[in-house]
Amino acid sequence: MARVVLRRMAKNQRGVIAVVKVGGELGQRIREMGLVPGTRITVQGRAPLNDPVALRVMGGTLTLRNNEADYIEVEIQEEQR
Amino acid sequence: MKTPLTFALAGNPNAGKTTLFNALTGARQHVGNYPGVTVERKSGIHTLPDGTNCNIVDLPGTYSLTAYSIEEVVARDFLVQERPDVVINIVDASNLERNLYLTIQLMELGVPLIIALNMMDVAHDRGIEIDPERLSALLGVPVVPIVARGGRGISNLMAEAHRLGQDTAVWRPLRVSYGEDLDSMLLQMEKVIEEHDLLTDTYSPRWLAMKYLENDSQIREKGARTSRQAATLLEGMAAEATRHHQVTLGTLPEALIADQRYGFIKSVLRQGVLSLRHDPDRLYTTDRIDQVLTNRLLGPVIMLAILFGLYTFTFTYSELPVAWLEGFFGWMGDLAEAALPDGPLKSLIISGIIDGVGGVLGFVPLIMFMFFGIAVLEDSGYLARVAFMMDRVFHTFGLHGSSVMAYIVSGGIAGGCAVPGVMATRTLKSRRERLATLLTVSFMNCGAKLPVLALLTAVFFAGRQAMVMFLLTLLAWAVAMVVAKIYRLTVLKGPSTPFVMELPPYRFPTLRGLLIHTWERTWHYIKKAGTVILAISVILWAMMTYPGLPDQEEAEFAAQRESARSEYFASEDELAQRLGAIDRREAERSLELSLAGRIGRSLEGISRLAGFDWRTNIALVGGFAAKEVVISTLGTAYSLGEVGPEASESLATTLANDPAWNPVKALAMMVFVMFYAPCFVTVVCIAREAGSWKWGALAMGFNTVFAFAMAVLIYQVGMFLGLG
Numbered sequence: 001m002a003r004v005v006l007r008r009m010a011k012n013q014r015g016v017i018a019v020v021k022v023g024g025e026l027g028q029r030i031r032e033m034g035l036v037p038g039t040r041i042t043v044q045g046r047a048p049l050n051d052p053v054a055l056r057v058m059g060g061t062l063t064l065r066n067n068e069a070d071y072i073e074v075e076i077q078e079e080q081r
Numbered sequence: 082m083k084t085p086l087t088f089a090l091a092g093n094p095n096a097g098k099t100t101l102f103n104a105l106t107g108a109r110q111h112v113g114n115y116p117g118v119t120v121e122r123k124s125g126i127h128t129l130p131d132g133t134n135c136n137i138v139d140l141p142g143t144y145s146l147t148a149y150s151i152e153e154v155v156a157r158d159f160l161v162q163e164r165p166d167v168v169i170n171i172v173d174a175s176n177l178e179r180n181l182y183l184t185i186q187l188m189e190l191g192v193p194l195i196i197a198l199n200m201m202d203v204a205h206d207r208g209i210e211i212d213p214e215r216l217s218a219l220l221g222v223p224v225v226p227i228v229a230r231g232g233r234g235i236s237n238l239m240a241e242a243h244r245l246g247q248d249t250a251v252w253r254p255l256r257v258s259y260g261e262d263l264d265s266m267l268l269q270m271e272k273v274i275e276e277h278d279l280l281t282d283t284y285s286p287r288w289l290a291m292k293y294l295e296n297d298s299q300i301r302e303k304g305a306r307t308s309r310q311a312a313t314l315l316e317g318m319a320a321e322a323t324r325h326h327q328v329t330l331g332t333l334p335e336a337l338i339a340d341q342r343y344g345f346i347k348s349v350l351r352q353g354v355l356s357l358r359h360d361p362d363r364l365y366t367t368d369r370i371d372q373v374l375t376n377r378l379l380g381p382v383i384m385l386a387i388l389f390g391l392y393t394f395t396f397t398y399s400e401l402p403v404a405w406l407e408g409f410f411g412w413m414g415d416l417a418e419a420a421l422p423d424g425p426l427k428s429l430i431i432s433g434i435i436d437g438v439g440g441v442l443g444f445v446p447l448i449m450f451m452f453f454g455i456a457v458l459e460d461s462g463y464l465a466r467v468a469f470m471m472d473r474v475f476h477t478f479g480l481h482g483s484s485v486m487a488y489i490v491s492g493g494i495a496g497g498c499a500v501p502g503v504m505a506t507r508t509l510k511s512r513r514e515r516l517a518t519l520l521t522v523s524f525m526n527c528g529a530k531l532p533v534l535a536l537l538t539a540v541f542f543a544g545r546q547a548m549v550m551f552l553l554t555l556l557a558w559a560v561a562m563v564v565a566k567i568y569r570l571t572v573l574k575g576p577s578t579p580f581v582m583e584l585p586p587y588r589f590p591t592l593r594g595l596l597i598h599t600w601e602r603t604w605h606y607i608k609k610a611g612t613v614i615l616a617i618s619v620i621l622w623a624m625m626t627y628p629g630l631p632d633q634e635e636a637e638f639a640a641q642r643e644s645a646r647s648e649y650f651a652s653e654d655e656l657a658q659r660l661g662a663i664d665r666r667e668a669e670r671s672l673e674l675s676l677a678g679r680i681g682r683s684l685e686g687i688s689r690l691a692g693f694d695w696r697t698n699i700a701l702v703g704g705f706a707a708k709e710v711v712i713s714t715l716g717t718a719y720s721l722g723e724v725g726p727e728a729s730e731s732l733a734t735t736l737a738n739d740p741a742w743n744p745v746k747a748l749a750m751m752v753f754v755m756f757y758a759p760c761f762v763t764v765v766c767i768a769r770e771a772g773s774w775k776w777g778a779l780a781m782g783f784n785t786v787f788a789f790a791m792a793v794l795i796y797q798v799g800m801f802l803g804l805g
């Protein structure tokens with residue numbers, strides 16, 4: 001298990017959120033969408049210009065900008081399909 | 082008789098509130114505004130099975146109840162101030178975990194709650210099994226599964242809500258545990274709040290304490306206004322808790338609160354409420370579609386193709402009904418021509434009313450087709466993808482991906498209206514991005530500019546109409562972006578707001594939804610045309626008719642006619658032609674001497690730089706009232722300039738035959754119309770939404786100067802290159 005910043009995750013890579021290091025409005029917006037420690041995410045893809053990033057979370061799709069993803073650290077799950 | 086029950090619909094965006102609201106209230110709806118703020122307030126009446134009526138209020142869709150956005154503040158203020166008898170929380174069953182986050186907050190607030198477990202069909206298709214009874218037992222809240230689209234379970238839901246609404250419910254706030262540290266801090270804070278009786282008539286002490294820990298600006302302000310002493314104490318305690326958590330756990334109380342709420346939800350769902358038949362990462366149809374539609378290479382290409390397709394659709398299919406309407410108003414004009422005696426009344430009816438209203442209504446089909454197309458994109462979920470794909474660009478210009486909504490509604494896909502566009506900026510949370518959007522949405526090609534653009538392109542760029550319109554739309558975007566950036570670097574400097582957003586699943590829009598959508602917007606346009614435009618058309622007719630010719634000149638024209646009649650002509654036709662020419666000169670002279678003519682003439686000195694003569698000037702001045710007036714004024718100006726058989730000749734032919742008009746002048750005019758001062762309705766809205774008239778004034782002044790500079794550039798360069 002390796003911990004990386006969400007921005008560095010590749011498409012289709014999976015992981016579990018370890019920590020969200022931001023407060024205030026951005027922190028609130030990130031957390032209210034379910035991006036809290038323990039949540040499983042999969043990087044679904046990136047917008048044509050590489051930013052924002054789309055995540056698969058709890059059966060739905062969320063998007064956030066790369067500079068917002070910088071506050072989120074993820075424990076990567078090794079491929080086990 | 083008892084006062085009717087009030088039920089509020091609360092839920093995440095896209096959970097199906099509006100669908101349920103429409104199903105419950107049908108046509109008995111009222112759309113207004115919350116006092117003081119500009120968030121839409123939708124309410125309606127529903128008849129319960131026992132025959133009594135109840136009020137239904139559709140609250141703004143939110144994910145939380147914080148003070149970070151106007152919508153959230155509006156929703157929670159409504160709940161605590163108006164205390165609805167029952168809050169119906171619409172929860173998307175296919176996205177239960179995230180939707181329950183708001184549910185928990187509603188429960189913490191303590192409102193009498195009932196959960197409408199919506200989209201049961203979608204959940205079922207996705208292999209998501211939910212045990213409503215179990216969920217209800219664990220949360221202590223009634224849960225009714227429904228399918229809002231299709232109406233299943235709605236009568237159950239209302240029966241349950243009715244029952245709940247009848248026992249005068251005491252609010253019973255839920256107490257979630259936030260861990261030892263926070264719980265004990267919350268208890269201490271509750272004690273302070275109770276001792277000082279701080280806002281306890283509106284909020285529960287625990288909720289207030291939590292909001293202090295979450296740094297809630299609205300509650301802090303209210304607290305400080307009510308009891309300075311208690312507020313200082315609580316703020317101190319919250320600061321201490323923050324410091325403590327940062328030092329010992331490296332986290333903030335607000336983060337811990339959110340994490341614990343999700344922890345609570347997860348524990349509930351794990352107790353036999355939710356079971357998945359498939360891997361949660363399984364790709365659904367929506368994801369497969371997204372693999373193509375938001376593909377890095379294909380996505381933008383398809384996006385452009387879709388937007389271009391919308392143009393082609395709109396222009397091609399609206400051609401026929403537009404022609405019918407034109408024919409109809411032409412016929413009306415002929416009818417009035419034949420039926421009415423010559424004089425000012427006839428002139429008023431034909432030139433002021435029929436031409437004015439006809440010029441506007443003739444474009445209704447066009448606008449309807451366009452709105453229909455937008456509604457399809459909006460309701461299917463595609464517009465959110467556009468925001469996703471465009472954010473990088475918008476962000477670069479200091480805007481937000483969701484600005485795209487405001488621009489598109491304003492006419493980013495030609496045919497919107499800046500007024501609802503200005504309203505659409507309400508979804509933007511940051512003041513700076515919102516203002517930058519507000520001030521630039523009016524650059525888009527709204528439905529009112531369309532008639533002007535459509536007419537001029539039809540005349541001067543025949544055969545290439547769709548292409549020219551498409552290019553003009555791209556130009557509108559470019560200008561709006563650049564000007565927004567200029568604003569964000571100068572008067573609106575500052576950091577940007579989060580882009581944490583949901584991409585809703587693709588859904589087939591319902592015909593009913595599309596029609597309601599299309600009709601609401603089209604009706605808005607017609608209403609504007611029917612009232613403002615008619616009045617202005619008449620005022621302008623008066624401005625163009627009075628004071629009229631001095632007696633001496635009138636006598637001169639009469640003498641000319643007399644002498645023409647006494648001359649010899651080979652045929653009757655020749656005489657008629659000569660007389661017609663005299664009539665036209667007289668009418669033109671009369672317009673020149675009219676109030677409008679004088680204004681137009683006095684501006685001609687400067688406007689010549691852009692190729693605009695006094696007629697165009699009159700039309701452009703009129704366009705400030707509403708852009709579509711440009712056309713009717715031009716129509717009135719020209720039909721007043723000619724009398725007799727040519728009166729029914731359409732403006733298009735007139736312009737095509739007028740040597741003063743050429744493609745370069747047409748282009749300069751189109752660009753000026755696109756970018757100069759927004760119509761006064763928009764200016765009023767900008768001022769109101771921005772909270773100050775200075776922003777409205779800025780939009781008017783800056784835009785006009787800017788547009789004129791562009792028009793001059795185009796005209797001078799174009800004429801220099803001999804393209805005229």
Ligand SMILES: Nc1nc2c(ncn2[C@@H]2O[C@H](COP(=O)(O)OP(=O)(O)O)[C@@H](O)[C@H]2O)c(=O)[nH]1
Pocket residue numbers: 092093094095096097098099100101142199200201202203227228229230460588589590591594
């Ligand atoms: N399949 C399905 N779709 C639904 C249901 N309820 C609403 N929808 C669709 O979900 C979308 C969002 O609904 P809407 O009422 O606009 O959500 P709001 O944002 O909460 O007002 C629309 O396309 C609806 O047609 C449902 O029960 N089943």
Ligand SMILES: [Mg+2]
Pocket residue numbers: 098099100142
């Ligand atoms: Mg809605």
